[in-house]
Amino acid sequence: MPVIEVNGLSKHYRTYKKRPGFMGAIRGLVQRDYETVDAAREISFQVERGELVGFLGPNGAGKTTTLKMLSGLLYPSAGSANVLGYVPWEREDNYRRQFALLLGQKNQLWWDLPARESLELNARIYGIPQDQFAKTVDELTHLLDVSEKLNISVRELSLGERMKMELIAALLHRPKVLFLDEPTIGLDVVSQKTVREFLKDYNVREKTTIMLTSHYMADIQELCKRVIIIDHGKLFFDGPLNAVIDRFADFKIITITCDGAEDCSKESLTRYGELIEQAPGMIRLRVKRDRVVPTCKALLDELKVNDIDIKEVPIEDIVRRIFSDKKNERSASSNIPAATGHDI
Numbered sequence: 001m002p003v004i005e006v007n008g009l010s011k012h013y014r015t016y017k018k019r020p021g022f023m024g025a026i027r028g029l030v031q032r033d034y035e036t037v038d039a040a041r042e043i044s045f046q047v048e049r050g051e052l053v054g055f056l057g058p059n060g061a062g063k064t065t066t067l068k069m070l071s072g073l074l075y076p077s078a079g080s081a082n083v084l085g086y087v088p089w090e091r092e093d094n095y096r097r098q099f100a101l102l103l104g105q106k107n108q109l110w111w112d113l114p115a116r117e118s119l120e121l122n123a124r125i126y127g128i129p130q131d132q133f134a135k136t137v138d139e140l141t142h143l144l145d146v147s148e149k150l151n152i153s154v155r156e157l158s159l160g161e162r163m164k165m166e167l168i169a170a171l172l173h174r175p176k177v178l179f180l181d182e183p184t185i186g187l188d189v190v191s192q193k194t195v196r197e198f199l200k201d202y203n204v205r206e207k208t209t210i211m212l213t214s215h216y217m218a219d220i221q222e223l224c225k226r227v228i229i230i231d232h233g234k235l236f237f238d239g240p241l242n243a244v245i246d247r248f249a250d251f252k253i254i255t256i257t258c259d260g261a262e263d264c265s266k267e268s269l270t271r272y273g274e275l276i277e278q279a280p281g282m283i284r285l286r287v288k289r290d291r292v293v294p295t296c297k298a299l300l301d302e303l304k305v306n307d308i309d310i311k312e313v314p315i316e317d318i319v320r321r322i323f324s325d326k327k328n329e330r331s332a333s334s335n336i337p338a339a340t341g342h343d344i
Contacts, residue, residue: 003177003209004047004070008079011040011065011233039065041233042079049176050207052199054214054224054241056319062233063213064103067179070211071101083177097126100170104182107162108169109154115165116150119172126173133172140168143198160191167195171202180212184219196222217319229322236322248322249313252292255284259304272299286313 017033018024040062047053057063068074070081072088072095081088086095102108109118116137123133141147144164149157157165167183180199184192200223203210214220220227220241227244229237237244253276262280269275272295273287287295292310299305 002046003049003051003084004045004211005082006046006066006070006079007044007081009040009043009066009069009076009081010038010078011062011069011074012077013037013039038062038233040069040076040230043230043233043235044079045228045235045238047209047211049209050203051226052203052210052212052223054220054227055211055230056213056220056227057230057236060232061230063230064181065233066230067101067181067211067213071099071179072096073101097173098175099177099179100173100175101179102166102170102181102183104163104180104185107154107166109162109165111155112153114151115146115154115157118154119150119165119169122169122172128173136172136174137168140171143201144168144194160187160194163187163191164195167198174206176208178208178210180210180214182214183212184214184216192216192218199223217314229319244322245312245318249318251286251288251313253284253311253313254287254292254295254299255282255309255311256299256303256305257282257307259306261303264303 014034014036016028017035019027019033043062043066055063055067065074069076070083070088072091075089084095084098086092088095108122109115110121119137120133123130128136137150138147141150144167146161146164146168149161149165154162154165163183163186170178183199184195187195196219199210199212202208203223212219212223225241226239227237227241228235229244237247251273254273258281261278261283264278264283266275266278269278269283269285273285273291275283276286277284285295296308296310299308
């Protein structure tokens with residue numbers, strides 16, 4: 001049985017559309033214009049126990065809204081959801097003790113207190129025995145390398161240290177389901193790597209079901225085998241991360257180092273593929289997948305190649321391309337004039 005089961009989940013907001021200027025404000029007192037915004041539209045998916053799923057989408061796609069509904073913070077406009085056998089927005093105590101939500105841009109620790117005191121307060125709220133609390137804090141602070149920061153006021157911690165403490169607070173009661181919304185936002189490269197390695201190890205050891213949103217594609221590549229992509233509140237893709245590459249990246253990047261690379265004309269190189277970069281001793285091409293082998297043979301035969309490197313397109317470029325194409329499709333469709341009786 002899936003740990004998370006979502007069927008047709010939707011969330012609509014009715015917003016007031018103010019007219020410009022002073023007269024617009026006056027008119028708004030008499031007659032208001034409203035519009036409906038779809039934050040989530042008929043989203044359906046299932047997540048099994050122990051899965052670590054990437055939840056992707058551009059800004060405003062509805063990722064955080066969906067996680068908040070699964071956490072019981074928002075009531076949906078339509079559809080249903082079941083997490084650990086509970087309906088999230090009914091907010092039963094047993095459910096709230098079995099999941100955690102970590103929002104990268106929201107603080108749950110007390111700003112003016114040492115991190116340890118905030119963690120102790122959380123332990124009291126969840127009814128965690130003192131010996132279990134001490135063992136869990138020692139283990140998690142050691143793994144995240146913040147043992148020496150427990151008695152420092154939260155406001156004096158660096159962003160990376162504070163984020164690690166937030167993660168410890170979320171895991172203090174050993175949740176079975178963990179919702180992470182941008183957990184590495186604003187962190188330096190070293191802190192990002194530490195958090196990623198911790199989450200990967202924790203997921204394997206504890207079999208915790210994790211849904212992760214992130215704009216850092218390195219997070220997704222290193223942690224998630226499966227991704228769910230939504231765009232403008234609607235499910236766009238659900239499947240293995242490799243399938244995203246196979247489906248939407250129909251080319252590879254070929255980089256060659258060769259003598260006289262700078263002397264090759266752009267016209268002669270474009271017959272191999274799309275020229276990305278040309279520099280002294282180096283040429284980089286974007287080549288269709290089905291043309292990689294014959295292109296490499298032709299390059300080796302016709303140029304004095306010293307080295308050749310073939311790579312997949314970076315996943316962030318693929319996702320960026322997906323959303324760019326979808327945006328262009330919406331723009332094109334919105335510019336198509338509506339049919340009238342005179343057009344028939």
